[in-house]
Amino acid sequence: xxxxxRPALHEFVVKVNEPVAQDTYRLLIEAPELARTIAAGxxxxxxxxxxxSHILRIPLSFSxxxxxxxxxxxxxxxxxxxTARLAAMAPGQRSTLTGPSGTGWRVPEQPGRVLLVAxxxxxxxxxxxxxxxxxxxxxxxxxxxxxxxxHLYERGVDExxxxxxxxxxxxxxxxxxxxxxxxxxIRGFVTQAVEPLLAERTYVQLMACGPAPMLxxxxxxxxxxxxxxQVSLERLMGCGFGACSCCNVELxxxxxxxxxxxxxxxxxxxxxx
Amino acid sequence: xxxxxAVDLGGIAMRNPVNTASGTFGNGVQFEGFYDVGxxxxxxxxxxxxxxxxxGNPAPRLAELPSAIMNSVxxxxxxxxxxxxxxxxxxxxxxxxxxxxxxxIAGHSLEEYARATELFEELAPWASGFxxxxxxxxxxxxxxxxxxxPAAAAEVMRxxxxxxxxxxLVKMAPHDVAEIGRALQAEGADALSLINTIPAxxxxxRTRRSRLARPTAGLSGPAIHAIAVRMxxxxxxxxxxxxxxxxxxxxWEDAAEMILAGATAVSVGxxxxxxxLAAAHVAEGLERWAAEQGVDSITELVGAAEL
Ligand SMILES: Cc1cc2nc3c(=O)[nH]c(=O)nc-3n(C[C@H](O)[C@H](O)[C@H](O)COP(=O)(O)OP(=O)(O)OC[C@H]3O[C@@H](n4cnc5c(N)ncnc54)[C@H](O)[C@@H]3O)c2cc1C
Ligand SMILES: Cc1cc2nc3c(=O)[nH]c(=O)nc-3n(C[C@H](O)[C@H](O)[C@H](O)COP(=O)(O)O)c2cc1C
Ligand code: FES
Numbered sequence: 040x041x042x043x044x045r046p047a048l049h050e051f052v053v054k055v056n057e058p059v060a061q062d063t064y065r066l067l068i069e070a071p072e073l074a075r076t077i078a079a080g081x082x083x084x085x086x087x088x089x090x091x092s093h094i095l096r097i098p099l100s101f102s103x104x105x106x107x108x109x110x111x112x113x114x115x116x117x118x119x120x121x122t123a124r125l126a127a128m129a130p131g132q133r134s135t136l137t138g139p140s141g142t143g144w145r146v147p148e149q150p151g152r153v154l155l156v157a158x159x160x161x162x163x164x165x166x167x168x169x170x171x172x173x174x175x176x177x178x179x180x181x182x183x184x185x186x187x188x189x190h191l192y193e194r195g196v197d198e199x200x201x202x203x204x205x206x207x208x209x210x211x212x213x214x215x216x217x218x219x220x221x222x223x224x225i226r227g228f229v230t231q232a233v234e235p236l237l238a239e240r241t242y243v244q245l246m247a248c249g250p251a252p253m254l255x256x257x258x259x260x261x262x263x264x265x266x267x268x269q270v271s272l273e274r275l276m277g278c279g280f281g282a283c284s285c286c287n288v289e290l291x292x293x294x295x296x297x298x299x300x301x302x303x304x305x306x307x308x309x310x311x312x
Numbered sequence: 313x314x315x316x317x318a319v320d321l322g323g324i325a326m327r328n329p330v331n332t333a334s335g336t337f338g339n340g341v342q343f344e345g346f347y348d349v350g351x352x353x354x355x356x357x358x359x360x361x362x363x364x365x366x367x368g369n370p371a372p373r374l375a376e377l378p379s380a381i382m383n384s385v386x387x388x389x390x391x392x393x394x395x396x397x398x399x400x401x402x403x404x405x406x407x408x409x410x411x412x413x414x415x416x417i418a419g420h421s422l423e424e425y426a427r428a429t430e431l432f433e434e435l436a437p438w439a440s441g442f443x444x445x446x447x448x449x450x451x452x453x454x455x456x457x458x459x460x461x462p463a464a465a466a467e468v469m470r471x472x473x474x475x476x477x478x479x480x481l482v483k484m485a486p487h488d489v490a491e492i493g494r495a496l497q498a499e500g501a502d503a504l505s506l507i508n509t510i511p512a513x514x515x516x517x518r519t520r521r522s523r524l525a526r527p528t529a530g531l532s533g534p535a536i537h538a539i540a541v542r543m544x545x546x547x548x549x550x551x552x553x554x555x556x557x558x559x560x561x562x563x564w565e566d567a568a569e570m571i572l573a574g575a576t577a578v579s580v581g582x583x584x585x586x587x588x589l590a591a592a593h594v595a596e597g598l599e600r601w602a603a604e605q606g607v608d609s610i611t612e613l614v615g616a617a618e619l
Contacts, residue, residue: 045344045345046345046346047345047346048346048588048589086586086587091379092378092379093376093378094376094379094380094381094533094534094582094583094585094586095376095381095585095586096585096586137346137588274371274372275372275374275375275376276374277374277381277383277585278338278342278584278585278588280338280342280345280588281338281342282336282337282338282342282343282584282585283335283336283338283374283383283385283585284335284359284368284373284385284388285373285374285383285385286371286373286374287368287370287371287373287385287388288371289370289371293367294365294367295367295368295371295388
């Protein structure tokens with residue numbers, strides 16, 4: 040448990056809030072202190088104005104924190120009332136957020152290539168992970184899954200392709216796309232692209248974020264290949280900083296951890312997916 | 313002109329009437345990044361802790377409703393020894409910074425309440441006092457609350473009372489507060505905290521299942537405030553003990569209402585999740601309100617509703 044995680048309350052200003060795929064928005068906020076302090080895989084809890092009867096904040100990951108510009112980039116899907124209100128926020132509008140929250144991705148200790156796996160709006164924290172690895176000189180491949188071409192956040196896929204090339208290995212990076220209906224990339228679930236990659240290339244670890252069934256599938260493949268796997272989990276959250284115990288994640292060894300504090304990134308073997 | 317904001321909650325000296333509701337404020341330390349807890353609040357009430365660790369309930373433990381949430385955390389806690397090991401140093405420091413520390417006692421049986429109290433007595437000399445949570449499920453009685461009737465509540469109090477000389481508060485469930493309050497007073501309770509969450513139910517009509525992992529869960533937040541004010545007022549008529557008013561307090565106005573209804577202190581609960589600065593804002597606002605009301609001491613406003 041990390042009791043040293045001390046999120047603060049930050050005011051933010053919306054700079055950009057634009058549709059980037061079906062029901063999917065890219066939000067750029069100005070929040071200089073957060074941009075300086077948030078680490079890949081951590082998240083924040085936004086208050087979205089406009090409806091006082093919704094009393095909880097909305098937990099969101101981020102894809103890029105630019106300390107120099109003082110901005111943080113988020114990508115979110117509109118799935119309900121709160122995210123619909125968020126999509127209606129205009130540039131210049133202000134609100135507050137709490138963060139940085141939780142325990143993020145860890146750069147693997149052993150040298151070698153990482154396989155990143157993202158499903159749906161699991162992509163933003165995976166983009167943050169890729170940036171973290173690129174900055175640390177660690178190579179990666181990636182598999183990005185979406186329902187169909189319309190829901191695919193293509194700019195994110197391009198970013199993964201364009202990041203600094205691997206320094207430890209001269210072979211080209213592979214970034215594969217899968218869609219449930221085959222309208223972009225490979226037809227099928229991400230696991231169908233992950234399995235052959237694991238057979239073909241050498242990895243030291245997997246890092247994955249997406250819906251629970253996807254994470255279960257990826258963790259099983261990692262286990263079969265005897266590779267460690269970090270997974271980023273989602274839970275409904277009351278506070279987002281360890282105060283309410285509402286966001287429990289079942290541990291393989293019994294008992295529960297808190298997603299907002301001990302996670303959202305966990306070792307797949309330590310949790311019941 | 314400054315108003316004296318200090319209150320005495322059954323022997324617990326508080327610099328101002330603002331406390332935090334058990335289970336909604338972590339154990340204080342989680343809020344230190346938001347404000348100086350030790351310099352700001354009158355007291356904090358820690359999460360309910362039992363003699364041995366409890367896992368709590370499965371996920372999901374949370375649902376959001378209009379102006380409310382429901383939770384079924386089920387008192388996940390690390391046991392008294394684990395709690396003291398992890399939070400003892402921080403809580404002792406908090407006390408030294410002038411903020412009272414109330415430790416909450418949980419148990420599934422009278423023996424477990426007794427054991428938890430003994431362990432707290434031994435391991436937590438820094439605690440300002442204790443709050444006994446009588447809403448814990450009674451394992452022997454198939455999960456009904458331990459203190460569901462005046463007789464059962466009295467029995468819990470009779471068990472805990474001889475084991476400590478420090479102030480003992482009781483956290484009351486939202487029913488029969490006059491009768492149960494009188495029974496607790498007779499057994500030597502120093503103060504009463506009310507209300508706990510209101511048992512409630514929320515269904516997903518597509519899957520036909522509960523929205524939480526349990527069929528029922530506790531409702532809290534602004535939606536329960538008016539019910540809580542009424543219960544504090546009823547209890548205040550029935551007992552001669554200081555009360556800590558809890559339930560849907562999100563602003564200083566909500567807190568002031570509780571005080572007028574008869575609460576000596578107030579606890580901010582669910583509002584801590586919405587706005588982590590909520591309790592600090594309540595403390596500031598109450599002081600302004602007391603000054604506007606022209607009193608020398610906030611205690612003059614306790615139960616001062618003109619009905
Ligand atoms: C740590 C963390 C990081 C997240 N990062 C992102 C992100 O980068 N991009 C993104 O699009 N979404 C992310 N989410 C999910 C996002 O928080 C929810 O989609 C959002 O809270 C839904 O709010 P709403 O009011 O629109 O939906 P509601 O009307 O409350 O619910 C609509 C649907 O969304 C589901 N839902 C609600 N809250 C959550 C939640 N906290 N987690 C998962 N599903 C939820 C509900 O079960 C329901 O099916 C993240 C969640 C967590 C816990
Ligand atoms: C997430 C959560 C956890 C809680 N845990 C406890 C607890 O451990 N012990 C307890 O007596 N009450 C617990 N409560 C009840 C609160 O202390 C309080 O009585 C109730 O929420 C009503 O106040 P509110 O509307 O201001 O939240 C909990 C409430 C919530 C929302
Ligand atoms: S959301 Fe409150 S403890 Fe995790």
